[in-house]
Amino acid sequence: MENNNSFQVDPMGVAFAKAMEIFTYIGLAAMLIPGVIYLFGVRPFSDVHAVAAHWGEPSSQFWEHVNNMTVHGYSWFLSHLGYMDMLCIGGVAVLALVPLISIFAALLKAKGVYRPLLFLLLLEFAFAIVKPLILGGVGE
Amino acid sequence: MKKRERLNKHWKVSLLMVLAVLACVSSIAFAAEAAQTSSGTAWWFWPMCMFFFTFTIGLIAPVSGVGGGVLFVPIATAFFPFSMDFVRGTGLIMAMMSAFSSTPHLMKKGLANLKLMTPILIVSTVMSIIGGVVGLWITNAFPLGKYYLTIALGVVLFIIFVVMSKAKKLEFPEVKDIDPISRALDISGAWFEPNLNKVVHYRTTKMPVGLVAFAVVGMIAGMFGLGAGWANVPVLNMIMGAPIKVATSTSMAIITVNDAAAAWIYISNGALLPLVLIPAVLGISIGARIGAKIAEKAKPTFVRYLVMIILLLAGIIDIIKGLGGLGIIPKII
Numbered sequence: 001m002e003n004n005n006s007f008q009v010d011p012m013g014v015a016f017a018k019a020m021e022i023f024t025y026i027g028l029a030a031m032l033i034p035g036v037i038y039l040f041g042v043r044p045f046s047d048v049h050a051v052a053a054h055w056g057e058p059s060s061q062f063w064e065h066v067n068n069m070t071v072h073g074y075s076w077f078l079s080h081l082g083y084m085d086m087l088c089i090g091g092v093a094v095l096a097l098v099p100l101i102s103i104f105a106a107l108l109k110a111k112g113v114y115r116p117l118l119f120l121l122l123l124e125f126a127f128a129i130v131k132p133l134i135l136g137g138v139g140e
Numbered sequence: 141m142k143k144r145e146r147l148n149k150h151w152k153v154s155l156l157m158v159l160a161v162l163a164c165v166s167s168i169a170f171a172a173e174a175a176q177t178s179s180g181t182a183w184w185f186w187p188m189c190m191f192f193f194t195f196t197i198g199l200i201a202p203v204s205g206v207g208g209g210v211l212f213v214p215i216a217t218a219f220f221p222f223s224m225d226f227v228r229g230t231g232l233i234m235a236m237m238s239a240f241s242s243t244p245h246l247m248k249k250g251l252a253n254l255k256l257m258t259p260i261l262i263v264s265t266v267m268s269i270i271g272g273v274v275g276l277w278i279t280n281a282f283p284l285g286k287y288y289l290t291i292a293l294g295v296v297l298f299i300i301f302v303v304m305s306k307a308k309k310l311e312f313p314e315v316k317d318i319d320p321i322s323r324a325l326d327i328s329g330a331w332f333e334p335n336l337n338k339v340v341h342y343r344t345t346k347m348p349v350g351l352v353a354f355a356v357v358g359m360i361a362g363m364f365g366l367g368a369g370w371a372n373v374p375v376l377n378m379i380m381g382a383p384i385k386v387a388t389s390t391s392m393a394i395i396t397v398n399d400a401a402a403a404w405i406y407i408s409n410g411a412l413l414p415l416v417l418i419p420a421v422l423g424i425s426i427g428a429r430i431g432a433k434i435a436e437k438a439k440p441t442f443v444r445y446l447v448m449i450i451l452l453l454a455g456i457i458d459i460i461k462g463l464g465g466l467g468i469i470p471k472i473i
Contacts, residue, residue, distance in 0.1 A: 006339065007250065007330035007331070007332070007339045007341065009247075009248060009249070009250045010250075010253070010254060010255060010329070012254050012255070013247045013248075013250075013252070013253070013254040013255075014247070014248060016247060016254055017243065017244035017245075017247035017248045017252075018244070020240060020243055020244045020247075020396065021244035024240040024241070024244075028237070031417075031418075031421070032418065032421065032422070035414045035417065035418035035421075036418060036422075038414050038415075038418070039187070039414075039415070039418055039419075048183045048184075048415060049183050051183070051413060051415050052183035052186070052415070055186075055221065055222050055223060055226060055413060055415070055416070056221050056222065056223055057223055058223050058224075058225050058279050058280055058286065059223065059225040059226065059229075059276075059280075059409050059410045059411040060280050060409070060410070062223065062225075062226075062410070063410045071408075071409060071410035072408070073408050074407065074408060076410055077407075084414075085414045085415075088414040088417070088418065089407065089412055089414065092233060092403070092407060092412060092417070093407055095233070095236065095237070095240070095400070095403075096236070096400045096403040096404055096407065097400075098240060098396070098400060099396050099397040099400045099401070100400075102396075103397070106254060113324070113325060114255065114258060114325075117258050117259065117262065117325075118258060120262055121258060121261055121262055121265065121397075124262065124265045124266060124269075124401070125265065125397065125400075125401055127269075128265070128269050128401040128402075128404050128405075129404050131269070131404070131405075131408075132404065132405070132408030132409075
């Protein structure tokens with residue numbers, strides 16, 4: 001540790017922080033607003049009574065018993081975004097995209113070795129998103 | 141007069157903490173009792189319990205320094221009727237949300253360090269994804285898989301308990317030799333420390349050891365849907381020599397990426413239910429706002445011990461539950 005009263009916050013970090021702040025608000029609104037509306041019984045895809053009867057089952061069995069569908073990738077909620085509970089899951093997806101956007105914002109400000117490193121991190125994160133589409137669902 | 145005011149404040153804070161503990165204990169007891177007659181309860185009963193439960197966690201978490209996910213997953217697994225898939229999915233989103241809320245502020249202040257977290261994230265993100273895949277695969281592919289996972293969670297809680305009880309916090313660790321990776325990446329930073337009224341500059345070291353540790357932590361975090369703050373902080377602080385404030389802040393920033401990467405596994409497997417998720421997120425968000433104010437005044441040591449006892453009890457319950465499910469011991473929970 002050394003003491004010196006001048007310092008500048010890393011511009012990469014500032015870009016990361018600003019992007020995260022803005023998109024978290026957007027994702028939070030996208031998740032909570034339809035989610036709360038669903039709790040009041042407006043346009044549900046899954047009936048709340050059926051959900052309560054099966055919520056003790058593993059996720060794959062749950063969706064088969066409640067909505068008679070097999071869950072793979074993201075089409076299970078993307079194709080039903082007209083319903084409040086599925087729109088809420090869409091909001092969670094927006095939130096889960098926030099670090100990707102933030103890393104991209106930091107990459108734009110990065111210099112030297114951090115450019116390839118952040119690009120690698122971006123690729124890893126993008127792979128985490130597309131993996132279920134390439135390799136299919138887990139445990140189905 | 142001032143002493144009296146301070147005493148009054150102390151009593152108010154203590155009273156709030158006691159109420160929080162009572163709320164937690166009563167909601168758990170209420171939940172445990174109702175679990176036996178879950179078929180006879182209204183659909184909103186458990187979501188309502190979830191709200192009060194996560195509200196209580198929100199009150200406790202900022203004071204204890206433990207992420208909400210670490211408290212949420214073990215207790216909800218032990219006492220609520222939801223599948224472990226939904227509990228882990230919800231726990232992960234809760235941990236992610238709380239990290240998203242605090243990271244921007246910490247990074248702008250210079251406390252969370254993007255240079256430090258980038259190499260760590262490259263390793264831990266992969267392991268977190270693998271952990272999420274393995275966790276869901278075990279519960280779905282094996283009929284008794286959820287019981288093995290419940291036992292493993294109990295064991296992890298014991299480890300967290302040991303880490304929390306042994307870990308020492310080094311406010312400004314002395315960094316003498318800098319390893320070649322840290323030097324090549326020029327990992328350093330600075331922040332204004334109001335307690336010292338000056339800017340503190342720092343460097344970190346032992347990146348190779350740190351990377352191995354973060355690989356293990358990332359795997360566990362992804363598998364159980366736990367936030368990994370309990371392990372990130374000791375590694376960054378005690379091994380890599382980051383000052384404690386930098387370690388806690390950078391840990392929070394690491395969690396944002398780790399948890400979001402693992403969240404896609406849960407989303408793609410339908411392991412999220414708005415009926416569980418929304419009350420949980422609302423509860424912890426409201427609770428954490430009040431908890432942050434209590435944290436400024438409360439004595440953290442008492443709460444820290446309380447959290448450790450809760451984790452230990454939840455660990456024991458998870459192991460008993462898992463062993464009971466496997467038929468190794470009589471089913472008592």
